[in-house]
Amino acid sequence: MRRFDCLKAIAPLVGDALVITIGGGSATEWTHLRPGEGNLRSRTLGLVQSIALGLALALPKRQLLAIDGDGALLMNLCGLPTLAREKPSNLIYMVFDNGIYEASGLRKTATAEVADLIAVAKGAGIGEAVWVSSPEDFKSRVLESMRQRKFAFIGARVESGPEYVAEFRSLPRFDVSEVESAYRMMRYIEKTEGIRVVPLPGPRH
Amino acid sequence: MAGETGPSMILEAMKEAGINFVTSLPDHNLAKLLEFVDKDPDLKHVPLCREEEGIGICAGAYMGGKTTAIIMQNGGFLNSCNALTTTALNFNIPIVLLIYYAGDIGDEGFSTLGSVTEPVLQGLGIRCYVLRKLEEIRATIKGATTLAIDSRRPVAVLLTKDVLGMRR
Numbered sequence: 001m002r003r004f005d006c007l008k009a010i011a012p013l014v015g016d017a018l019v020i021t022i023g024g025g026s027a028t029e030w031t032h033l034r035p036g037e038g039n040l041r042s043r044t045l046g047l048v049q050s051i052a053l054g055l056a057l058a059l060p061k062r063q064l065l066a067i068d069g070d071g072a073l074l075m076n077l078c079g080l081p082t083l084a085r086e087k088p089s090n091l092i093y094m095v096f097d098n099g100i101y102e103a104s105g106l107r108k109t110a111t112a113e114v115a116d117l118i119a120v121a122k123g124a125g126i127g128e129a130v131w132v133s134s135p136e137d138f139k140s141r142v143l144e145s146m147r148q149r150k151f152a153f154i155g156a157r158v159e160s161g162p163e164y165v166a167e168f169r170s171l172p173r174f175d176v177s178e179v180e181s182a183y184r185m186m187r188y189i190e191k192t193e194g195i196r197v198v199p200l201p202g203p204r205h
Numbered sequence: 206m207a208g209e210t211g212p213s214m215i216l217e218a219m220k221e222a223g224i225n226f227v228t229s230l231p232d233h234n235l236a237k238l239l240e241f242v243d244k245d246p247d248l249k250h251v252p253l254c255r256e257e258e259g260i261g262i263c264a265g266a267y268m269g270g271k272t273t274a275i276i277m278q279n280g281g282f283l284n285s286c287n288a289l290t291t292t293a294l295n296f297n298i299p300i301v302l303l304i305y306y307a308g309d310i311g312d313e314g315f316s317t318l319g320s321v322t323e324p325v326l327q328g329l330g331i332r333c334y335v336l337r338k339l340e341e342i343r344a345t346i347k348g349a350t351t352l353a354i355d356s357r358r359p360v361a362v363l364l365t366k367d368v369l370g371m372r373r
């Protein structure tokens with residue numbers, strides 16, 4: 001199974017969902033498949049789930065998607081019980097497990113040898129956590145969760161390696177910085193939710 | 206000093222400052238404040254397992270229109286330095302950091318932690334105010350929140366045993 005095929009399967013279906021992706025291949029592929037202001041990429045390993053959780057709690061009517069990797073999730077396993085306590089119905093968390101630190105030198109992660117992230121999530125209190133077996137299975141889980149407005153935690157074991165990395169690196173580069181993409185997302189939220197996020201600059205005069 | 210006066214004043218000051226979303230990790234000295242935060246219907250309270258995730262959760266909540274604070278011990282602040290740097294500071298996210306100051310003057314224990322707290326905040330470029338007097342709670346928390354929002358950066362308020370009603 002390839003991550004790109006999974007993302008390709010859902011990209012046309014997510015509407016105006018806000019999407020937080022871990023930096024690296026996931027962000028490059030997702031931005032290529034579904035460009036726009038509703039995407040934010042984070043390079044703080046582990047915080048994709050947390051940023052998405054905060055957004056999901058603040059905007060309970062808005063669909064949130066979190067696209068994470070195994071190396072990143074391994075760095076914030078503490079976040080799983082927190083996610084389990086909240087389980088916002090508008091959040092779909094996805095972890096693409098390729099068994100390597102794909103953006104950081106291709107060394108093995110612990111999932112390549114010992115750890116099962118879905119078992120860890122279940123142990124943390126996320127009974128919904130599930131491995132999918134194909135891009136079609138992935139797509140139907142995402143669609144079901146979006147339609148029924150229920151929390152989902154989806155894992156996909158995907159292939160990677162030098163050839164795969166070379167493939168996504170041939171995709172176009174980001175045209176805005178991370179910081180600009182954060183501001184774009186905040187302005188997009190303001191526009192689509194009818195709220196103010198970015199404070200008015202002071203002073204008043 | 207009464208055990209509840211300071212914590213209830215801190216809670217009132219937070220609400221008056223517009224804070225409506227709080228993440229936290231307990232400390233013995235924060236117990237009363239967290240009890241009040243948890244019971245307050247005007248605040249969304251997300252209890253954490255580690256402080257770093259709280260910075261991410263506050264960042265997301267801010268992007269969704271909330272005014273956020275994290276309540277933690279200074280050891281937890283050290284746990285959250287990468288998130289503060291690469292998420293909060295990097296994305297211009299205001300968060301009020303309400304940090305219990307373990308290892309403060311007059312304390313027994315945690316002196317190593319106490320000694321690095323202010324220098325690390327300074328190293329991160331995070332403005333920091335030490336709260337020692339009940340009569341300064343309101344203005345300090347309100348001012349720190351205004352400063353965080355206006356500067357679009359985290360601002361720290363160090364909560365001492367004196368204001369938490371825990372100084373023996």
